[in-house]
Amino acid sequence: MDDEVKVTTKGDEPESYVGLEISGGPGMMRLLLTWPYERAAEIVEIPVEEVESITEVGPQPLGAAPAESE
Numbered sequence: 001m002d003d004e005v006k007v008t009t010k011g012d013e014p015e016s017y018v019g020l021e022i023s024g025g026p027g028m029m030r031l032l033l034t035w036p037y038e039r040a041a042e043i044v045e046i047p048v049e050e051v052e053s054i055t056e057v058g059p060q061p062l063g064a065a066p067a068e069s070e
Contacts, residue, residue, distance in 0.1 A: 003056050004034055006066060010052040017044055018057060018066045024048075037063040 007029065008016045022043070023030040029046045033039045057066040 004059075004066065005031075006055045006057050007031060007046060008052045008055075009046060009050045011050070014052060017046070019044075035060075035066050 004018060005021055006016055006018045008014050017031050017033060018035040019031040019033040021029065022032050025048050027048055029048055029051060031044050031046065033042045033044060060066050
């Protein structure tokens with residue numbers, strides 16, 4: 001299985017998404033959410049130019065907040 005990532009967006013009110021990257025472009029990043037648990041299996045589309053950072057996260061128990069990989 002692919003590694004989960006945390007994507008943080010740019011702007012005055014940055015948002016963070018955690019999930020599996022299913023498409024990295026061109027122009028649009030698509031992420032299959034795994035956290036928060038209530039939004040699991042939802043697909044979000046993030047314009048590539050709005051991505052501030054992408055960080056790998058480690059495995060976690062179902063419903064637990066993700067921890068960044070070392």
